[in-house]
Amino acid sequence: MSQRLIVTNVRRGTDAEPTSLTVADGLIAGYGEAPKGNDRVFDGSGCFVIPGLVEAHTHLDKSLLGMKWYVNEVGPRLIDRIDNERRQRRLLDLKPAEQAARQIEAVVAFGTTHLRSHVDIDTEVGIKGVEDVMEARERYRRYLEIDIVAFPQSGMLVRPGTVELMEQALTMGADVVGGLDPCMIERDPKGHLDTVFALAEKFGRPIDIHLHEAGEMGAFSTELILERTRALGMQGQVSISHAFCLGVQGVDYVPHLIDALAEERVHIVTTAPSSTSAPPVKRLVEAGIVVAGGSDGVRDVWGPYGNGDMLERAMFVGLRNNFRRDDDVALALDVCTYGGAKVRGQTGYGLETGCKADLVLIEGETLADAIVSRRRRRLVLKAGQIVGRDGEFVPH
Amino acid sequence: MSQRLIVTNVRRGTDAEPTSLTVADGLIAGYGEAPKGNDRVFDGSGCFVIPGLVEAHTHLDKSLLGMKWYVNEVGPRLIDRIDNERRQRRLLDLKPAEQAARQIEAVVAFGTTHLRSHVDIDTEVGIKGVEDVMEARERYRRYLEIDIVAFPQSGMLVRPGTVELMEQALTMGADVVGGLDPCMIERDPKGHLDTVFALAEKFGRPIDIHLHEAGEMGAFSTELILERTRALGMQGQVSISHAFCLGVQGVDYVPHLIDALAEERVHIVTTAPSSTSAPPVKRLVEAGIVVAGGSDGVRDVWGPYGNGDMLERAMFVGLRNNFRRDDDVALALDVCTYGGAKVRGQTGYGLETGCKADLVLIEGETLADAIVSRRRRRLVLKAGQIVGRDGEFVPH
Incomplete structure (x- = not known):
């Protein structure tokens, strides 16, 4: 048995009494123990302990963190941004492995212990991005668990050869089949989604589809996704990212879609x-x-925004949803922890004894205060090892 | 002449060459001078110099900064929040002068040099809030210029006696006549706005009206405000805060309102x-x-959100308006500097030689980077004096 770590004086919730947390062999061994002779001790200073933050949607292959500032002069449409990106990737000589590494170190310091990254696949870049992010994933496996979505950012059927690249990526070890705007970008919703679900079936992988489509168009694509989820028995295996269409107010289709999404999990x-x-x-x-x-x-x-801090993201979830009550703010944090863990199908996640010691200490008078104040993370543990301290990445 | 301050190595914009900035007698005396014998020198380290951030809408009398955390369990409607606030003010024993002081020190450290505060007036608190904020204003006059809006948060006509309190506050030195949701809260749009404009005329003060009203109701109230602005020749003297109704998409009234708002300034x-x-x-x-x-x-x-940082607010303006291009992000900062200065009717504001030395040094590779990264402010000058450094309030 490796040396135990006792984190003293931590709280599991606003109303909980301070206690100590014991970490042994990468797991939460229990609460309330006093340190013994050989134990390593860390003073939790009254911080809240929460399970590691889960980043459920990012793009490790294309952050510009640490590179010369990119002056954005892009046009207003989605397709302008997609086309601009392929062009800039060449002009900026973007190195996905290096950029992934930069983002990983940054977000580990913020307390992210699990992350899902979509990675571009297209007929220009091929599967190079996936290879690069897999390389970074291997390099940082002690710090962060990453799943990779094979993501056809520029469409699949509109760019012949892309499906074969998706297959290569999945064969190589991409974890999830991605998809994108079956109507708006692919222009062939049936063709796109049949292909996405066929890949999922062939490789036995879950699905995560970018759906920016607004209003009725997005609702239609959501219906097509639901039909295929039901037909293939893929309940619990399909995620829709963005889903802006669910936010439209005063339309009939939203309640129906919500019922159906719940039904098909x-x-x-x-x-x-x-x-x-x-x-x-x-x-x-x-x-x-x-x-x-x-x-x-x-x-x-x-766009220039974003730092990868999922505690700040929880605040954005709260702001966006007009969460003012403390219990609602806590729900926003649940989204950025337990919600992400469920989407990724994680096991052993949480604060219970026996769970993996993937934990963050956050500072605040109450849990809601910790979320809205977004102070530097006191401590980040991954598999029981210290990987972040006082806002800094800690290599080991 | 007092000792000059030379701030070396500052940039006035992303493409500008680094230069030095000379401050003398509280004003910007020029650029490009080398320090001489008696000059005080501050190393700008390549930061951007921007005019002081302008907070154009806050409530100094009711921040809970520095107090025990308030657990929010409020109901969902606007009126729930207004009623809850009057109740909590008593229960929490809120001291507006003290709370104003806390918020002032915090925002000066963020680089705010000018601020407009609405201050509650109602038949319970009377004008105590206005007196308290005036006291704090006097205490911090070397750090921050504050204008006070006499704000009938709970309505005017629905609570007899409030108009007289508004008159007292204006007599005492409140700078601006406030108003609030003429339909939704006051239930008498004509009565409310006639009273607001009559007070403005009687005391010769500008107007700033909270307008949360959505859709057509808000559009109607906006029309009533425009009619009175035109009739009384108050062009350039009227502000509408929030104006959610202008954000509705696909309705006919928005373009008309925008034209009329521009026409009546x-x-x-x-x-x-x-x-x-x-x-x-x-x-x-x-x-x-x-x-x-x-x-x-x-x-x-x-609600629990907010820290008063107007550089973060500029980022929120950018995010809310889908500003991705660098020039759009710069516009978001303009809103939180020059826009606020114009609303407050400030003179001598800006970066030109001869302007008041109300300045902030912000760190970033580009101006857009400085806005989205929101690093600690290197230096804050108010009337040429150092009032903030490295994110901390500096008393003098």
Whole structure:
């Protein structure tokens, strides 16, 4: 048995008494123990202990963190941004492995212990991005668990050869089949989704589809996703990212879609965007739908925003959903922890004895204070090892 | 002549060459001078120099900063929050002078040099809040210029005696006549606005009206405000805060209102909220309307969010308005600097030689980087004196 770590004076919730937390062999061994002779001791200073933050939607292959500032002069449409990105990837000589490493070190310091990254696959970059992110994943496996979504950012059927690249990526070890705007980008919703679900079936992988489509178009694509989830028995294996169409108010289709998403156990991943309609988190959660949070791109050619901090993202979820009550703010944090863990199908996640010691100490008078104040993380543990301290990445 | 301050190695914009800035007698004396014998020198380290941040909408009398955490369990309606606030003010024994002082020190450290505060007036608190904030204003006059809006948070006509209190506050030195939701809260739009404009005329003061009313109701109230602005020749003297109704998409009234707001030179103040419709900043600015930014309440009984940082608010303006291009992000900062200065009717504001030395040094590779990264402010000058350094308030 390796040396135990006792984190003293931590709280599991606003109303909980301070206690100590024992970590042994990478797991939570229990609470309330006093340190003994050989134990390593860390003073929790009254911080809250929460399970590791889960980033459920980002793009490790294309952050510009640490690179020369990219001056954004892009046009207003989605397709402008997609086309601009392929162009800039060449012009900027973007190195996905290096950029992934930069984002990983940054987010580990913020307390992210699990992360899902979509990685571009297209006929220009091929599967190089996937290879690079897999390389970074291997390099940082002691710090962060990463699953990779094979993501056809520029469409699949509109660019012949892309499906074969998706197959290569999945063969190589990409964990999830990605998809994108079956109507708006692919222009062939049936063709796109049949292909996505066929890949999922062939490789036995879950699905995560970017759905930016607004209003009725997005609702239609959601119906097509639901039909295929039902037909193939993929309940609990399908996620829709963004799902802006669920945020439209005063339309008939939203309640029906929410019922059907709950029925087919399709998960929703949101960035809580402020400039567009967004899934109503509390309503979805109350319907029994798993909702996770994501940063989306962190400072990339799409936009300059984002730092990957999922505690700040929880605040954005709260702001976007007009969460003012403390219990609602706590729900926003659940989205960025337990929600993401469920979307990723994690096991052994949480604060119970026996769970993996993937933990963060956050500072605040109450849990809500900790979320809205977003202070530096006191301590980040991954598999029981210290990987972040006082806001800094700690290599080991 | 007092000792000069030379701030070396500062940039006035992303493409500008680093230069030095000379401050003398509280003013910007020029650029490009080398320090001489008696000059005080501060190393600007390549930071951007911007004019002081302007907080155009907050509530100094009711922040809970520094108090025991308030657990929010409020109901969902606006009136629930207004009623809850009057109740909590008693229960929490809120001391407006003290709370104003806390918020002032915090925001000076963030680089705010000018601030407009709405201060509650009602038949319970009377004008005590105004007296208290005036006391804090006097105490901190070397650090921050504050104008006070006499704000009938609980309505005027629905609570007899409130108009007389408004008159007392204005007599005592409140700078601006406030108003609130003429339909939704006051239930008498004509009565409310006639009273607000009559007070403005009687005391010769500008107007700033909270308008949360959505859709057509808000559009109607806006029309009534415009009619009175025109009739009384108050062009350039009227601001509407929030103006959610301008953010509704696909309705006929918005373009008409925008034209009329530009015509009557009515200003718009926005917090860039993410959970409701919000004024479209770029469209308003392009129409010639002055748009300013505000934090609204900073951690109060309405909600736990907010820290008063107007650089973070500029980021929120950018996020809310889907500003991705660097020039758009710069516009978001303009809203939180020049826009606020115009709403407050400030003179001598800006970076030109001869302007008041109310300045902030912000760190970043580019101006957009400085805005989205929100690093600690290197230096804050008020009337040429150092009042903030490395994120801390500096008393003098």
